[in-house]
Amino acid sequence: MRGNINCTKYMLIAFNVLFFVVGGAILGAGAHLHIKEGPFMTLLPSMPFLNVANVMIFAGIVILVVSFIGGYGAIKEHQCLLLTYFVFMVLVFILEVTAGGLGFVYRWQVAKYVANEMRAGGLAKYNTPGEGGLTKAWDKLQSTLACCGVFNDTDWANTANGMFLPRQTPDSCCLFAAPGCGKDVNSEKFIRGCKGAIIMELESKAHVVGIACIIVAIFQIFGIGLAYTMWKSVSDRAGGNYV
Incomplete structure (x- = not known):
């Protein structure tokens, strides 16, 4: 015993x-x-x-x-x-x-929520007073995941604040980031939107x-x-x- x-x-x-x-x-x-x-x-x-x-x-x-x-x-x-x-x-x-x-x-339900949250959380507030944390979050997300906007780079030109003209984006969307590259319509930009990139990232983490x-x-x-x-x-x- x-x-x-x-x-x-x-x-x-x-x-x-x-x-x-x-x-x-x-x-x-x-x-x-x-x-x-x-x-x-x-x-x-x-x-x-x-x-x-x-x-x-x-x-x-x-x-x-x-x-x-x-x-x-x-x-x-x-x-x-x-x-x-x-x-x-x-x-x-x-x-x-x-x-x-x-x-x-x-x-x-992830895909639907991600798109809604990203639109509500931020394109129009990018680089506006009091939104430094959100601006840094967008830049970090786009440069890290090699993506631009929610669905594609044209999302930035459609924001309510009128900060970006057609084909203009934040510098963090540039394939080769440099100051002012986002306003240059001839610079190479990331093609895919961040919605798909985030979903792929979340799904890979969920799998692990x-x-x-x-x-x-x-x-x-x-x-x-x-x-x-x-x-x-x-x-x-x-x-x-x-x-």
Whole structure:
């Protein structure tokens, strides 16, 4: 009996050490993405479900806390902590499955939302007083994703502020960026619109995150089984007293 408990105990400790490392990696990746996704969230302010970075940061913190509870509970063979860990692991697993389902449902609406948000969030406000953050976001987005406007470069000439004449764009639309190149109608500009570029970027991230969620979920099933086995063994040995 004691040998079985020890085996499960060390497996659970090892599992949570690895789970803690995974949580730290997810947290770090989320923080890195948060910096890179700044322009996306500035131009898409009412689409928080697309903010993969915040989700990863939250998930990383939760995994760090839960894995610490599980590891400490296993070391101390503490029934209450083991039961708490088991419940948290089940809840996190349910949340992962739910989040994955919601992501699948909402991904069909991404194209419509992206176009509406980009138009409302910005072409007419570009380079206007008090909109420095939005202007930088557009420039960063266009230069990074090699795109121009929402659908194409002509969107800039159709803005209400009249800042750009036909075939004129911000300098960040230029294939070879230089001061004033956007006003030069003969300079080479990016052809594709940023709507399609953003959707491709989001879909590629969603694919990676989806695979990661599946791997973590499968990994968690193993941890849930170990936690229950450890808790049951300790509980039986203690006569069912949760202390």
